[in-house]
Amino acid sequence: MDPTQRQELARHLACLVEDGGDHNQLYVTAGAYYVLITGRKGATAVELEAVDNAYLSRGDQLTEGRAAILRERGYLRSGKRPGVFRTAVASEPLERAALVEEIVDIFARAFGVRAPIALTLTLGDGDSVRNVELVRSMKLAARDRDMSTRTRLYRALAAAEFLVPVEREGDDAPKVVETLAGAPVFACFSDHRSLRRWEPRPCAYVHLEAAELFAATLELQLAALLINPRGDVGGQLYRHEVEMLDAAIRRLRARGQN
Known part of the structure; x- marks a missing residue:
């Protein structure tokens, strides 16, 4: 130097x-x-x-x-x-x-x-995204496999705001982090600490609400969506689960407009 x-x-x-x-x-x-x-x-x-x-x-x-x-x-x-x-x-x-x-x-x-x-x-304040209810629901889902726990997790996912890696600053398309059977796999994070567990170096990312993330990854023909990979608590959604959540959010929004 x-x-x-x-x-x-x-x-x-x-x-x-x-x-x-x-x-x-x-x-x-x-x-x-x-x-x-x-x-x-x-x-x-x-x-x-x-x-x-x-x-x-x-x-x-x-x-x-x-x-x-x-x-x-x-x-x-x-x-x-x-x-x-x-x-x-x-x-x-x-x-x-x-x-x-x-x-x-x-x-x-x-x-x-x-x-x-x-x-x-x-310089500035830390990222404010925490997703406390989502993290709590993922921990419960790891312990309890009943339907009510799974439903609670899906609701938390639908209401969440995620940190989503992109290729470079200014991009808005989620970054492909790996592939599964030739189809892209994307990643999202509940908070900045979890993001840094996946990539501790400088990493470009955007904030996306669940509805935006699900729609964007479906348009890109995802195979799966990883939640907090390498994090303390996380999971994975396959394409059919993302489709289900996306459809549920669309139905709720349609009801709210009527």
């Missing part, structure tokens, strides 16, 4: 605790590797998260020696995050300068990166 980019990184670190909102983010990325720094306006500390081997392909995996560099700096696994993380004070220029050197060292020695490093700063 050249001196100009080091200065830019230091400025961005200052923005995390001096500007924006309650969920400011700075991604430092190079290829498959990332360090995510999060902070909020008025805070004295930031949280740093580094990519874990669970999200790296075999050729990009960290050796035991490289992973030890992260551990020596205090990065530990947590069930709440997809990567290893630690907290650090970042309220003063000297503290932020030390963090710049830490990040440079991680990319050089732990990640072995020689490629250009990209900085992506996002």
